[in-house]
Amino acid sequence: MPAFEALPGMPYWQDLATVDTTKSAYFYSKLLGWEVEGDLYRMARTQGLPVAGFIGGLDDPTMSDAWVTYFFTRDVEGVKRGVVTRGGEVLATAEVSLGTMVLCADPAGAIFGVIEPAGEDQFVAAGEPGTPVWHEYVALDRARECIDFYAELFDWEVTHSQGYYLATAEGAPFLGLRDDSGNADVAALAGFWETYFGVEDVARAARRAQELGGEVVHGPEDSPFGPLVLVADPTGATVTLCEVEAPAPEELLSESDSVLGL
Template identity: 35%
Template sequence: MPVPDLRPGSPCWIDLMTSKPERARSFYATLFGWTYEAGDQETYGGYVLASKDGHLVAGLMENDGEAGTPDGWSTYLRVEDVDATVATATAHGGKVLLPPMDIPAQGRMAMLLDPAGAAVGAWESGAHTGFGVHGDTGAPAWHELHARCYPDTVEFYRKVFGWEAATMSDTDEFRYTTDRSGRTASAGILDATAFLHAGYPAAWQVYFQVEDAEAAITQALGLGASVVDAPRDSPFGRVASLSDPTGASFKIIEPPQHG
């Protein structure tokens, strides 16, 4: 089980807001082998922790519709001081969606809107430090922001979250920046201006690792998912985009086979 390196600025947690919690739990349990533990309703509002082989991988919460947002996954970046991060974010073109708030005994969080219009969480750890496993079958493996306003967005994450902002590619066809260089990278920003449809928001995407992309797609379809982008080979593995039974998008990645 690969243990994640949860440095400041790196993705440390994801959670799903879903209008059908029971269906979502069943879907991800079958597809990824997750098990669940529900928090105290009064304290945590029914927030559910998902684990893979006993290691924390994600959270799930009910989308009651009051916020007017669709079902979807959120990505949280680790910070040392949420309040200072929010102040820096607003000084560099960000907006506050949820102001800093304590999660009893677990940590402190805020939700921001970056210059590309993508929501991103900031998490200051308490008892809850984040992922217990990362980059293994059934667990998150990569995090990627599909962004417009690419230069401004890269600069925002550099200044607000302390990213090194290493350029992986800078051509007209493919512009991509990672939080750190080489194998130490844990997240990336893709210039998605050319293929984001009008009205489609910039957004963080989470990749879940699978052993066999085609088999995972077949299983997901049988559970009520839809294919958004068919599987294709990349230098990092075979990837595909799906939406779960209530429309929350996510990606899967089958790592390259070596040897």
């Protein structure tokens, strides 16, 4: 499996905050082919490479299970100051085996994280079945302010077309931001980050999610990303599954290839 080099400000890691790590880990291991190990913090791997984590112990009745996107940095203290300066909030900081992880909220209250990895490695598994293939911020309350917040905090180059924003590096997009503030059905929410995981067959994955106790929320349907489906796992967290091709052996890239080649 190829590993892609992340640059500062790019998505680097994703955790599922859940009331039941055992149930969640079982669901995703069967759905995405992950191997999961650990106790209080459970780490998922695919073909030996770390791909996601599961955090238990949600005891706040106002919080629901959700995926959290973490962004890469080599200056975690500087990012923390930037979050506060721009109207966000630093919620928690933890030293873990992966490095220093900080949980934050943007000006509208949407949760995200930053991570300063331990050591010099900055490679991520991405772009194929069982790994993240896209990250998207759905902006609801204070949408334009929050989009500007992330662009300034991580020094992104952002382009805009018809309500959709792309963060780019050297002209290549690596995540999207969607202004959905006009959607009356979700207008009361703070906004959220959404993780897209790759699967080989969206229709089959949708059926499998239901067999494992999940629910199909929307789709399957075609999109500019390819066929995708939004599903809720057994504890209520939502995730988008996007159909991508598995690389042929001769197409595998070396570990020094950049994420910009996705």
